[in-house]
Amino acid sequence: MSLTLVIGDKTYSSWSLRAALALELTGEPYAEQLIALYQPDTRTQILRYSPTGKVPLLISDDGAIWDSLAIAEYLAESFPAAQLWPQARDARALARSACAEMHSGFMALRSHLPMNLKHNQALVEIPADALADIRRVCELWAACRQRFGLGGAFLFGRPSLADAFFAPVAARLRSYQVVLPAEAQAYVETIYQWPAFQRWLQAAQEEQLG
Known part of the structure; x- marks a missing residue:
């Protein structure tokens, strides 16, 4: 599966960090697309990928998934062997x-x-x-x-x-x-x-x- 994570500055973007760590838990390769935050064109740049104008957003073979919690659930379903949630x-x-x-x-x-x-x-x-x-x-x-x-x-x-x-x-x-x-x-x-x-x-x- 091809995966690209659209994120904001790593210094500031806590929600991007959550999605990135979720991806790391899967062990799957992925690409990053970083958009600088707090710039005049930030929202325009994010809207190229995300309908909400916010990061993170995951681009997958199934389309775009936005919001960290939705991304986490998608990854848990897509890679069950990685056991992203506790098993009990x-x-x-x-x-x-x-x-x-x-x-x-x-x-x-x-x-x-x-x-x-x-x-x-x-x-x-x-x-x-x-x-x-x-x-x-x-x-x-x-x-x-x-x-x-x-x-x-x-x-x-x-x-x-x-x-x-x-x-x-x-x-x-x-x-x-x-x-x-x-x-x-x-x-x-x-x-x-x-x-x-x-x-x-x-x-x-x-x-x-x-």
């Missing part, structure tokens, strides 16, 4: 719930701690609503790890779509030097040791932004 039904249900919560929630965290992989400085003060989001993230990570993560260092033991969806959160917490409970800090370290994430991070550090 109860674990899979929790993983899907966690990804859906990430997809639709944590607005304060996103707003006040935007992803910037070149950033490495604490905020003077984290607003209360963002702190509440951070506490919820830590609770959710702990619940996944305690129920299903004992077989490895990731949320469900081995890397899964849940880790793809929460890797940008881990990056935010590291970038803004947020003090975390020990278990949450250990999970952030796990993400930073994940080869798929390391490749993206290295590319972000080398990225020349307009």
Whole structure:
């Protein structure tokens, strides 16, 4: 199958990172089409590929798939042997719930701690609503790890779509030097040791932004 992932700047685009990590989990080869964000022609360039004017978008033999969650589900269906979701039904249900919560929630965290992989400085003060989001993230990570993560260092033991969806959160917490409970800090370290994430991070550090 031919696969091309249309993404934004690796430094900033958290949703592009989620889709890229999902693709990495499949082990399948794919091409990247990067569109620089925050430029006068950014929307025009994205609209060449995506009807929503947003990234990411996956171009496949079946057509275009947009939105990170839709891309993740498409890849899970297309490459079942890769086991992108946990195999046990109860674990899979929790993983899907966690990804859906990430997809639709944590607005304060996103707003006040935007992803910037070149950033490495604490905020003077984290607003209360963002702190509440951070506490919820830590609770959710702990619940996944305690129920299903004992077989490895990731949320469900081995890397899964849940880790793809929460890797940008881990990056935010590291970038803004947020003090975390020990278990949450250990999970952030796990993400930073994940080869798929390391490749993206290295590319972000080398990225020349307009």
